[in-house]
Amino acid sequence: MPEPADRPACVDDVHELALAMPHVTVYDPEADNPVYQVGGKSFVFFRNPRPDAVDPETGERYSDVIVFWVESDADKQALVQDETTPFFTTPHFNGHPSVLIRASRLGGISRTELAEVIQDAWLSRASQRRRETWLRSRSGL
Numbered sequence: 001m002p003e004p005a006d007r008p009a010c011v012d013d014v015h016e017l018a019l020a021m022p023h024v025t026v027y028d029p030e031a032d033n034p035v036y037q038v039g040g041k042s043f044v045f046f047r048n049p050r051p052d053a054v055d056p057e058t059g060e061r062y063s064d065v066i067v068f069w070v071e072s073d074a075d076k077q078a079l080v081q082d083e084t085t086p087f088f089t090t091p092h093f094n095g096h097p098s099v100l101i102r103a104s105r106l107g108g109i110s111r112t113e114l115a116e117v118i119q120d121a122w123l124s125r126a127s128q129r130r131r132e133t134w135l136r137s138r139s140g141l
Contacts, residue, residue, distance in 0.1 A: 007111055011106060014044065014118070015034075018043070021134075033048055052092040053092075065101070067100055069098050086105035
């Protein structure tokens with residue numbers, strides 16, 4: 001199935017792309033902050049407002065933070081240190097293999113880039129068998 005024309009990412013894309021991965025379950029799907037899991041392990045989730053992610057001007061907690069797992073600290077640093085992306089982290093997530101993005105800033109990346117982040121998040125949490133099966137299906141072998 002061909003990818004839709006590349007465009008800025010949006011929140012609906014997060015839901016669509018996460019659900020498109022195999023063996024995904026959604027914890028609390030009716031809530032404003034669903035958690036996407038594979039094999040009982042979260043790989044994308046919508047976070048509740050927390051004191052570690054606040055607007056520097058107003059001090060108000062961000063209410064739209066999305067968390068994506070990453071494979072390694074190197075992957076995390078590549079995303080958060082790239083000033084061209086809206087990814088960030090907070091001290092609360094030091095040592096945690098994840099990156100954050102505000103839903104209101106998703107348009108700072110393309111839908112294709114978001115798909116790669118979500119696929120990588122899924123791969124970082126899926127079992128070896130599920131990873132291998134999915135990768136094989138993508139390579140056409």
